[in-house]
Amino acid sequence: MxxxxxxxxxxxxxxxxxxxxxxxxxxxxxxxxxxxxxxxxxxxxxxxxxxxxxxxxxxxxxxxxxxxxxxxxxxxxxxxxxxxxxxxxxxxxxxxxxxxxxxxxxxxxxxxxxxxxxxxxxxxxxxxxxxxxxxxxxxxxxxxxxxxxxxxxxxxxxxxxxxxxxxxxxxxxxxxxxxxxxxxLDLKQYPYIKPSQKAVSFIFIGRLLKEKGINEFITAAKLVKVIYPDVIFTVLGGLDEGNPGGLQKNDIELLVSTGVIDYLGQVTNVAERIAQASVFVLPSYREGVPRSTQEAMAIGRPVITTDMPGCRETVVDGVNGFLVKPWDPQALAEKMIYFIENPDQIETMGLESYRMAQEKFxxxxxxxxxxxxxxx
Missing domain, CATH: 3.40.50.2000 (Glycogen Phosphorylase B;)
Structure with a gap:
């Protein structure tokens, strides 16, 4: 009825x-x-x-x-x-x-x-x-x-x-x-795209808030750049300057001017931006089941995220990416370096992400x- x-x-x-x-x-x-x-x-x-x-x-x-x-x-x-x-x-x-x-x-x-x-x-x-x-x-x-x-x-x-x-x-x-x-997700809007064989790059998508793990992402990027200065770290997402845990505009401007990150703000072509990156990173403190991670998985990207509620639903550790401890930029940087030094794993783990997205999302x-x- x-x-x-x-x-x-x-x-x-x-x-x-x-x-x-x-x-x-x-x-x-x-x-x-x-x-x-x-x-x-x-x-x-x-x-x-x-x-x-x-x-x-x-x-x-x-x-x-x-x-x-x-x-x-x-x-x-x-x-x-x-x-x-x-x-x-x-x-x-x-x-x-x-x-x-x-x-x-x-x-x-x-x-x-x-x-x-x-x-x-x-x-x-x-x-x-x-x-x-x-x-x-x-x-x-x-x-x-x-x-x-x-x-x-x-x-x-x-x-x-x-x-x-x-x-x-x-x-x-x-x-x-x-x-x-x-x-x-409507998976037709997020089709699998083979990752580029060129330089390894990392992407973060989310509001630029402390609890989304943006600070850990930035610190990890700095640690990685000491060893691999040419690696690109892209950030998508809106500022929330009124939030006590939010990054400020001048923080972002400094990070961009010193070459730590590329900041694109809020964009309408999210799928395209994910496809241009090698690995999706979300060091969040807690989620429901994050949509951005599901999008990255559907497109076929490995995921580095935290072993926290909601986040852990998207990764089988060592299969389609890695789970790291929260609040630990050193652990995050180590997993980023793993992909830089083992670029063949980007496509292998990305295909596992794609398979999981088809099955679960x-x-x-x-x-x-x-x-x-x-x-x-």
């Missing part, structure tokens, strides 16, 4: 960037899909309509912790949901899962699901330990999860560490939880599994 399905996310760009494939799968199966986001432009609404879904705007304070504002936003969202009278509500990301779930419950929705694509920085270990602010925010989040999770038919995680660290460790009552294993397979978890 075809159902009315509401998907609740945060930004419109997030709906179009990360939920496009599941929306297409749902609409192709005959379900009526309403895509809720907080800041649609007319062009983005038109794109959602092209996918066969109905765009809906709602209000959510993405980062603030104002209980009254959140309560009012939840009541307004419940009213919007009640008008549609959906058979199922599916929220993703922390605040939509919390407040979307509560709103769906208030609206009397029978089937309510949530997906957490990672636990966020409040659950991300730091070399110096969690700050007092992060510990406080984590306590508030746990309280809100305890309040909302009881109304979920199922909580979906991307990796097996997240439910252990959130649900089991904090004794949060849930009816069911499941592990999806990654959000999947094909959007068609992932969406079939996700629809099964949602009972659709």
């Amino acid at each position: 075809n159902s009315k399905v509401i998907i609740i996310g945060t930004t419109a760009s997030g709906i179009l960037g990360f939920r496009k494939d599941i929306i297409k799968s749902l609409t192709a199966s005959g379900h009526k899909v309403y895509a809720f986001a907080i800041n649609y432009t007319d062009e983005q609404k038109a794109q959602v309509v092209q996918l066969g879904a109905i765009p809906e705007e709602y209000t959510l304070n993405r980062t603030g912790m104002n209980p009254l504002a959140d309560l009012l936003a939840t009541l307004r969202l419940a009213k919007k949901i009640n008008k549609i009278k959906p058979d199922l509500v599916f929220s993703y990301f922390s605040k939509p899962v919390i407040f979307g779930t509560l709103a769906a419950r208030l609206a009397g929705v029978k089937k309510i699901f949530g997906m957490l694509e990672g636990l966020g920085y409040t659950f991300t270990n730091q070399p110096e330990g969690l700050s007092k602010k992060a510990k406080l925010l984590q306590s508030v989040q746990i309280l809100l999860y305890k309040l909302s999770f009881r109304f979920l038919d199922k909580v979906i995680f991307l990796n097996p560490d997240d439910p252990k660290d959130l649900v089991i460790k904090n004794n949060i009552k849930v009816k069911k939880f499941a592990v999806l294993g990654g959000i999947g 094909d959007a068609e397979k992932v969406n079939k599994k996700l629809m099964g978890l949602l009972g659709l």
Whole structure:
């Protein structure tokens, strides 16, 4: 039987960037899909309509912790949901899962699901330990999860560490939880491209934040360049200068002017840039299952990443790349040097990455599994 399905996310760009494939799968199966986001432009609404879904705007304070504002936003969202009278509500990301779930419950929705694509920085270990602010925010989040999770038919995680660290460790009552294993990619957009036989190069993709491992990447690049000065280290990703762990513009300018890295900022041709590099590097402190790593694997690049939640789901150590300890630029540099000195392993391990991506990260397979978890 075809159902009315509401998907609740945060930004419109997030709906179009990360939920496009599941929306297409749902609409192709005959379900009526309403895509809720907080800041649609007319062009983005038109794109959602092209996918066969109905765009809906709602209000959510993405980062603030104002209980009254959140309560009012939840009541307004419940009213919007009640008008549609959906058979199922599916929220993703922390605040939509919390407040979307509560709103769906208030609206009397029978089937309510949530997906957490990672636990966020409040659950991300730091070399110096969690700050007092992060510990406080984590306590508030746990309280809100305890309040909302009881109304979920199922909580979906991307990796097996997240439910252990959130649900089991904090004794949060849930009816069911499941592990999806990654959000999947349209593999046609990331075809295998044989790596260049020329000089070995490394690429980092992510927001330029401490917890993404950008500092370790830069330090490792400096260590490698002492021995191999001509090796290229490319960085893609946006600055977040307001974030206490974010690199500043003048930091980047100095690194570029001294030849440590090539910085390309945010680009639209990510697949092309990955294809130009030899090895993908993400020394992150914690992830859901990183999309950028999945993209690099699909294109056929070996991966160096940390042995941390989410990251370790993408690498079989010594097969398609290497797992290193977090916060250890020396270990990272050693694995980079391994590829410089054993360039034949780039194609060999890259082909293993490609094989794993076909098996684990094909959007068609992932969406079939996700629809099964949602009972659709």
